[in-house]
Structures are given as C-alpha cells and as structure tokens.
Amino acid sequence: MSPQPPKPAARPDKVSLWRYMQLFRRDILSAQPAKLYRAWMAEFRTPFFRSYLANDPALVKTVLKDRPDDFPKSDRIGAGLRPLLGRSVFLTNGETWKRQRRIIDPAFEGGRLRDTYGAMYAAGEAAVARLAMRTGALDIEPETSHAAADVIFRTLFSIPIEDKTASAVFERFRDHQRSQPILNLGAFVRGPAWMPRFFSRATKTTARDIRALIEQLTEARMRQITAGQAPDDLATKIMTTADPVTGRTFTTEEMVDQVAIFFLAGHETSASALAWALYLIALSPEWQDRIAAEAQALTPDFSSMSKLRCARDVFREALRLYPPVPMMVRETVQPECFRARDVPKGSQIVLSPWHLHRHGRLWDNPDGFDPGRWATENGKACQRDAYIPFSSGPRVCPGAGFAMVEGPLLLAMLVRRFRFEVTDREPVPVAHLTVRASDGIWLKVSERA
Numbered sequence: 001m002s003p004q005p006p007k008p009a010a011r012p013d014k015v016s017l018w019r020y021m022q023l024f025r026r027d028i029l030s031a032q033p034a035k036l037y038r039a040w041m042a043e044f045r046t047p048f049f050r051s052y053l054a055n056d057p058a059l060v061k062t063v064l065k066d067r068p069d070d071f072p073k074s075d076r077i078g079a080g081l082r083p084l085l086g087r088s089v090f091l092t093n094g095e096t097w098k099r100q101r102r103i104i105d106p107a108f109e110g111g112r113l114r115d116t117y118g119a120m121y122a123a124g125e126a127a128v129a130r131l132a133m134r135t136g137a138l139d140i141e142p143e144t145s146h147a148a149a150d151v152i153f154r155t156l157f158s159i160p161i162e163d164k165t166a167s168a169v170f171e172r173f174r175d176h177q178r179s180q181p182i183l184n185l186g187a188f189v190r191g192p193a194w195m196p197r198f199f200s201r202a203t204k205t206t207a208r209d210i211r212a213l214i215e216q217l218t219e220a221r222m223r224q225i226t227a228g229q230a231p232d233d234l235a236t237k238i239m240t241t242a243d244p245v246t247g248r249t250f251t252t253e254e255m256v257d258q259v260a261i262f263f264l265a266g267h268e269t270s271a272s273a274l275a276w277a278l279y280l281i282a283l284s285p286e287w288q289d290r291i292a293a294e295a296q297a298l299t300p301d302f303s304s305m306s307k308l309r310c311a312r313d314v315f316r317e318a319l320r321l322y323p324p325v326p327m328m329v330r331e332t333v334q335p336e337c338f339r340a341r342d343v344p345k346g347s348q349i350v351l352s353p354w355h356l357h358r359h360g361r362l363w364d365n366p367d368g369f370d371p372g373r374w375a376t377e378n379g380k381a382c383q384r385d386a387y388i389p390f391s392s393g394p395r396v397c398p399g400a401g402f403a404m405v406e407g408p409l410l411l412a413m414l415v416r417r418f419r420f421e422v423t424d425r426e427p428v429p430v431a432h433l434t435v436r437a438s439d440g441i442w443l444k445v446s447e448r449a
C-alpha cells in the first residue's frame with residue numbers, strides 16, 4: 001500500500017456564505033467540500049460574483065488551450081501583487097502579454113536549459129554544504145526556499161544568494177510575504193467593481209524596496225551589456241532579445257517587472273515542491289534509496305540528468321499531490337455554456353490543479369504517493385488530460401522546463417548526501433502564496449554514508 005500523505009480536512013457540504021468566507025480567509029483548501037474531488041463542475045453564488053470551478057478535463061482544455069483569449073486573467077486577480085509586480089507578464093493580457101512572452105520565451109527554450117545547468121548544479125552544491133552544517137530535526141521549507149532563491153539569482157544574474165543585493169532581495173521578500181500573505185484571496189473574494197483596494201503601508205514599502213534593489217541589478221547589467229562585458233545568462237538573454245514583431249527590447253522598468261515575477265514565480269513554487277518532495281520520500285524510504293542510488297551517476301555535465309528517472313517521477317508526483325499553484329482564476333468576456341449550464345459574462349472561472357490532480361473519477365489511488373503511476377496506462381492518460389501543475393496552453397509557465405531540471409536535480413543532490421526521515425510533526429497543507437505547510441515541514445536530516 002502506498003503512503004497516503006496529508007490532505008486537509010474538507011468542510012461540511014452545506015455552510016452559510018458567511019461561514020464559507022470565514023473558512024476561505026483561513027485557508028482556500030480546507031474551505032472546500034469533499035464532493036469537489038468528484039465533481040466535473042461546481043458553481044458558487046455570492047452577492048458580488050459568480051464563480052465556476054471547471055474540474056472536467058474538457059472544460060479545462062477549452063479555457064486554457066482552445067480559447068484562451070476568451071478567458072483572460074481578471075484585472076483583480078493580481079491586485080494583491082501589483083505593487084510588487086507592476087505590469088509583469090504574470091498580470092497582463094492581450095497584446096502586451098503576447099509581446100512580453102515573445103521576448104521572454106526564447107530565454108527558456110530547451111537549448112538554454114543546458115546552459116543554465118552549471119549554475120543550478122553550483123546552487124545544489126551550496127545547498128548541500130549549508131544543510132551539512134545543521135543536520136538533525138528541522139523545518140526544511142526555509143532550506144528549500146534559500147536553495148531555490150539561489151538558483152534564480154545564479155541563473156538570472158550569475159550571482160549567488162550570498163551577494164549583497166541578492167540576499168537583500170531575498171530578505172525583503174520574506175518581509176513582503178508576511179505583510180501580504182495570501183496570493184489570490186483578492187481574486188476569489190471579489191467585491192463590487194467600485195470597491196477600492198487597499199495595501200498596507202508595509203506591503204507598499206517592501207514592494208518599493210524590492211523593486212529598487214532589482215533596478216540596481218538590471219541597470220548594472222545594462223551597463224555591462226553596453227560595454228560588451230555581460231555574462232551569458234538569462235538576464236542578458238532577455239534584455240538583449242528584441243520582439244520579432246515590433247523590434248523593441250524591454251525598457252529597464254519593464255525588465256524590473258519581469259525580474260520581480262521570475263523571482264516570485266520561480267523561487268516560491270520550486271521551494272514548495274522540493275520541500276514536499278523531500279517529505280514524501282521521507283514517508284517512502286524505498287523511493288528515497290532508489291534516488292540515492294541513481295544520483296551516484298550525477299555529474300556537473302547536463303547529460304547526466306537523463307539518469308535521474310526516479311527523482312523525476314517523485315518530483316512529478318510531488319507536483320501532483322501538492323501543486324505549488326493550487327488554483328488559477330480566469331474571467332468570461334462573453335456568456336458561455338459549460339456542461340449545459342449558462343455562465344454569464346464577467347463570471348470567474350476557477351481552475352484547480354489541487355482538485356483535478358486528486359480527482360476521484362480520473363486517477364487510480366488519487367491521494368496515494370505512487371511515483372510508479374507515471375508508467376501505468378492510467379497515469380499516462382491522466383498526465384495528458386488531468387495534470388496541470390504548470391497550467392497549459394499559451395499561458396503555460398515559461399519556467400516549466402527549467403523547474404523540471406532544477407527540482408529533480410536538487411532532490412537528487414540532497415538525497416545523495418543525506419537521509420530524510422519524518423518526525424512526529426505531520427505537516428498540514430494550506431494555500432498561502434503557494435501550497436505550504438501551516439507549521440513548516442519538519443524532517444530529521446542525517447548524513448547518509
């Protein structure tokens with residue numbers, strides 16, 4: 001029997017709207033009824049808006065892949081993030097978004113992954129060295145956060161997290177999260193259109209500080225590019241790529257917006273997935289030993305990544321059970337008909353990797369940890385139709401390929417050196433900026449050999 005890792009308790013089927021809002025504010029995941037794990041679609045009516053959960057693979061495909069232009073991101077979705085992210089690719093729509101993706105996507109193409117591998121490997125070695133200094137029982141999330149932030153700075157700007165500006169961004173970012181803890185609350189609990197949005201002074205201050213630091217990095221890089229002395233990394237690639245349609249490159253301001261989202265989207269998510277992956281293998285010593293064995297073949301050469309089959313399947317399974325982005329929201333721009341139900345213009349469409357990945361009518365053993373599933377018929381079919389940790393369609397995460405190298409690589413490097421065991425503190429998943437544990441993910445870490 002495969003381990004059944006923690007899943008938040010569902011709420012009772014019927015609760016008042018007021019109670020629902022209360023639960024929602026506490027945690028989006030436990031505020032939902034258990035029946036959503038078997039539903040194809042669900043409707044939520046409130047005095048202010050209507051939301052529809054699209055939990056049928058065919059509907060998800062319509063929204064994300066077939067007609068994405070008809071289901072843009074709502075302007076309010078990123079409201080909580082706007083002070084930090086400005087007009088970054090994560091928040092824009094239409095022509096602006098398309099232009100931004102034309103400039104960003106080439107930096108993440110397959111061939112470039114090979115070029116960023118050395119920086120990722122160096123970040124992995126640094127993470128191993130840090131953990132060796134503090135084995136024993138610990139909360140692993142701060143460690144994976146540190147490692148993922150290090151990966152971003154090394155690959156983007158060729159600087160390690162110890163760099164003065166990089167570590168300042170990382171620190172200020174933690175403060176920012178404390179002041180603005182829940183990513184999408186504003187998107188789900190939407191007030192009437194006239195309702196203004198308030199940000200606390202702390203949120204505005206930390207956002208301004210982070211942006212000022214990033215601006216220093218991008219301006220310095222622009223000077224290096226002009227002098228012909230820039231390192232060949234992701235920042236240089238993005239800053240020197242002209243949009244093939246308009247011929248324009250990003251301005252410094254636009255680049256600050258994009259760096260802010262790379263940092264946010266690229267480090268929180270990977271850190272969360274890696275922490276859960278380590279917890280899952282602590283529950284399954286057998287998979288852990290398999291990863292440790294295959295990791296012996298790992299070298300600083302990119303081609304050795306192909307040896308990490310178990311690490312990849314485990315990381316994929318961690319993304320299924322604990323998708324770092326648990327829900328996404330879109331808006332209808334015209335009336336729609338979903339599963340014979342009328343969906344008015346201006347409705348919110350919620351796509352929930354969290355529910356789709358554990359759908360009781362689609363997956364075998366939906367709540368079990370079973371990395372072997374990816375080799376089965378059911379696993380393959382579900383991977384194609386019901387697995388969207390990186391979203392899908394044109395708005396798919398541009399960092400998906402990057403993350404699928406980084407995650408298995410760091411997992412393998414850590415397991416090659418350390419053994420991870422569970423403690424008596426079982427983590428409780430909650431949706432913050434990403435899916436985290438309410439009180440950390442505690443593991444006992446010891447040297448392997």
Ligand code: HEM
Pocket residue numbers: 089090091101261262265266267269270273319323324325328329388389390391394395396397398399400402403407
């Ligand atoms: C395990 C790691 C990651 C996961 C699970 C993940 C997941 C996602 C998801 C689900 C979205 C779509 C959100 C939505 O449509 O509302 C997204 C968008 C995005 N991700 Fe990732 N991501 C990861 C890593 C990264 C990395 C490493 C980077 C960059 C270095 C990155 C950059 C972005 C950007 C820029 C967007 C916005 C794309 C757009 O809206 O066009 N992500 N990510």
